[in-house]
Amino acid sequence: MTWLDWVIIAAYFVYLVVDGFRAGRRGQTSDGYFRADRSLGWWTVGLSVMATQLSAITLVGATGQGYADGMRFVQFYFALPIAMVMLCVTAVPGFYRANVFTAYEFLERRFDARTRAVTSVFFLLSRGLATSVVIAAPAVVLSAALGWSEALTILVMGIVTTLYTVLGGVRAVAWNDVKQMAVIVVGLVAILWLLIAKLPPVISLWDGLQVAGATGRLTAVDWRFDWQEKYTVWSGLFASLFLFLSYFGCDQSQVQRYLAASSIAAAQRSLLLNAVVKIPLQALVLLIGVLIFVFYVFAPAPPLVFTAPADLPDESARRAYAQLEAEYAAATDDRRQAALRYAEAWERGDASAQTAQTAFLAAQARCEVIRRSAVTLLTQATGRAYDDTNYVFPTFVLSHVPSGLVGLILAAILAAAMSTSAGELNALATTTALDIYQRWLNPAASETQLVRIGQLATAFWGGWACVGALYAARLGSLIEVVNRFGSWFYGALLGVFVLAAADPRANGRGAVSGLLLGMGVVWALAAADIVAFLWLNAIGCLVTVVVGVVVSRLLFDASR
Known part of the structure; x- marks a missing residue:
């Protein structure tokens, strides 16, 4: 990174903190701090909901997922539009007319206080775990960029995000989400343009996609029915439907967004915005991962693994790894030549295209075998499962993106992380202050006391998330980990x-x-x-x- 990248990141941070503090000064009553006085427009709420969804996990984890597995993950979102419509008809008017602050307050009115307490505790546990993963995602990127340990990076990220959330409340969170969405979209478009520009002169975008398609990475629909298969049409339409209904209809981090809307219609429009935009946006993120794969097919020296391997314990392991690196360099060179021949034959429409495709797939298979051998070696040598999915995107950014644009991409990742973690910390604080403290410990709490408890709860959950992030960073693909926790x-x-x-x-x-x-x-x-x-x-x-x-x-x- 250069001084220009640091200037961009620093300027962005200063702007967000100052703007968040200014917005937060208006919301120091409990209604203002937790619901923004029900004053937000539909597009503000809609972009805030979208920013919470498009976290750093998506930018880091989903691009790595696209690199390794292609477009199949987009099936996970097939039920999202259905869920949004269902919630617009049921949950939104129900919660809004009940004039509640949390989803679990609604359950007390319908059932009893015990139901409210139990559901609140399970929400706090589930969202506390998920927030840890959200903080872990940008820490992976920053640790690689700064050369810091992941533990130090997680601590710095957690403190900054927690401080920003304590100051602001939901109004500041929502308005900054709008600005952060703009940074994220600009960053995605910039990286997409760069990936296309970095293709060899003789390879067009369509040639590159043809090469990726030969490996199955452009296959977005899997019609097989298998209980143990994660991403199919059936899991995307039926299993994911329950996840989205619960996330947007029962999770306070989302319910709190549309409870802050100015009307029922505004809340409904905010969810319908997500129904229309989310799948194309997620497909774009996965496509960037696929194009990173294409880039490394034609790159002169793609890495064997996307993180520097840990210090290997003995000389034999180091020699074995060095041998694998040499074999991989030769194999990727063969793959690059085979890919060029295949793309050229396909472009000409020659009968030899099928033979060239077969040769390319054989070379690709050889590369995958060597990579798996390296992963096995590192797993055995370190004593823990090795997974570099989360490092694919940051490795590309830090190695192949020009100065200035690196700062923009990192700012986009940080924007995604801050928008999600700030919103989730605010929801955790709301549930702690209202469903636990006010309901069970101090029913006569004043406005000032509730806001103060909300701020203290934000600090507590920020610390919790930092501790959990130290573990979450080692769990593999973060986009899967956060959804696994939720499930x-x-x-x-x-x-x-x-x-x-x-x-x-x-x-x-x-x-x-x-x-x-x-x-x-x-x-x-x-x-x-x-x-x-x-x-x-x-x-x-x-x-x-x-x-x-x-x-x-x-x-x-x-x-x-």
Whole structure:
């Protein structure tokens, strides 16, 4: 990085902090701090919701996912428009007319205080884990850029983000999200342009996509039905539907956004904006990952792994790794020549294109074998699973992006991280202050006390997230990790809300019993790794609803 990159990043940080503080000064009542006095327009809320979704996890993890696995991950979002429409009809008017501050306050009105308490605690646990992953994502990038340890980088990121959130409240979070979305989109467009410009002169964009398509990386639809397959049309349309309904309908980090809207119509429009824009935007991020793969197919010296390997413990391991590097250099050179021949044959429409494609795929397979050998060697040598998915994008940015643009891309990643983590910390603070402190510890708390507790809770959850981020950074693809964490909780939480809406005879004991058993079943299946994690959302919801109905009926009949 050069001084120009640092100037861009520093200027961006100063602007956000100053602007966030200015916006936050208006929101020091509890309603202003937690709901922005219900004053935000639909496009502000919509962009804020989108910025929360388009986190640094997406920019770092999804690009790495696209590099390794292609466009298949986009199937995960197929149910999002359906979920948005359903929530516009049900959750948005229900929450808004109830005039609640949190989704779990609504459950107390429908069931009882115990249901509110249990669901609040599970939200705090699930969102606390997810926020750790959100902070871990930019720390991966900054540690590579600055040469700092991941622990120090996580600490710096966590302190800055927590301070910004403590000062601002939801109004500052939402308005800065709008500005951050602009930075993110500009950064994505810039990196897309650069990737196209870096293709060899004889290779067009369509040639490059043809090469990627030969490896299956442009395949975005998988019609197979397999409980253990993570990304298919069926998991995207059905399993993900439960995840999105729960995330946008039951998770306070999202509910708090549209509770801050100026009207029901504004809240509904904000979700419909996401229904239209999210899938194309996610496809663009994955496409950038695919084009990074294409770039490295034609690059003179692609890396064997995308992080510097840890110090290998013995001389034999170091020699083995050096041998793999030499083999990989030769194999990637063969792959580059085969790819050029294939692209040229395809461009001409020659009959030899099929033979050239076969030769390219054989060379690609050889590269993958060597990479897997390197990963196995590093895993055995270090004693922990090695996964460089999260390092693909930052390695490309730091190695091949010109000065100035590096600062812009890093600012985009930091913008994505700040928008998501700030919103989530604010939601955690809201639930802690209102669902726990005010409801159970101090019902007569003043406005000043509630805001102060919200600020203290923000600081606590910021510290929690930093500690969790130290572990999350080692869990593999961060885009999968955050959704896996959510799938442990979301289905059962959604089941409680479905029970509240669908069964007038359901009661609090039934709701809590269903939630606990649904959560238990999900955790048992997750531990046994029987089904792909997306299906855990549907299973958790179904178990919660069935148990809730049965227990409520038994208690209702016994009381007669």
